[in-house]
Amino acid sequence: AIGPIYKTTSKKMVYNPVGIEDLIAWSNKVDYPIVAIARLGGIGLAVLTEQYPYICVGNAPESISLERINSSSPCSSKRGAKEYENGVIYPSPDGLVLVTNAGAQLLTKDIVDRRAWQDFLTINTAVIYDGRYYGFGGSNIVFDIRDGGKLSTLDIAARAAFVDEQ
Numbered sequence: 001a002i003g004p005i006y007k008t009t010s011k012k013m014v015y016n017p018v019g020i021e022d023l024i025a026w027s028n029k030v031d032y033p034i035v036a037i038a039r040l041g042g043i044g045l046a047v048l049t050e051q052y053p054y055i056c057v058g059n060a061p062e063s064i065s066l067e068r069i070n071s072s073s074p075c076s077s078k079r080g081a082k083e084y085e086n087g088v089i090y091p092s093p094d095g096l097v098l099v100t101n102a103g104a105q106l107l108t109k110d111i112v113d114r115r116a117w118q119d120f121l122t123i124n125t126a127v128i129y130d131g132r133y134y135g136f137g138g139s140n141i142v143f144d145i146r147d148g149g150k151l152s153t154l155d156i157a158a159r160a161a162f163v164d165e166q
Helices: 020-029
Strands: 003-009 012-018 034-040 044-049 053-057 065-068 082-084 087-092 095-100 103-106 123-129 132-137 141-144 150-153
Touching: 034 053, 034 082, 034 087, 044 087, 053 095, 082 123, 087 123
Parallel strands: none
Antiparallel strands: 003 012, 034 044, 044 053, 053 065, 082 087, 087 095, 095 103, 123 132, 132 141, 141 150
């Protein structure tokens, strides 16, 4: 399930989970193929496409509003998109991008240029743990989100990763 949807029936609210199938109805509102969908804090969803990120807000599939963020920051990995605080971090051809309800921000812009980032671009899976984004793929990286954005490589590889939130 992607997230909760509440529908009013008579005088009570009924909880119904919304999955990808329910979202297909409005996916034609997006101009480019969807790469990933991730929960965006408590406000809605980040819809990440091959060209632009979108913010999706609504309480039912038929009433969802979709706003394109005016930043050409395509998502390059479905499994690289991860929730972080009130946003979503994902890899793009330019670096790591943070999408919030305020817009998109290239987190790695002062650390690595687009050409150098291509060595790290193939992130197949990622997790965020203790304020750090761990990306695994062709090159394995750790990006310290909290500490001014330090980028390091890792000597370990992973095909899957799990973080126990408790």
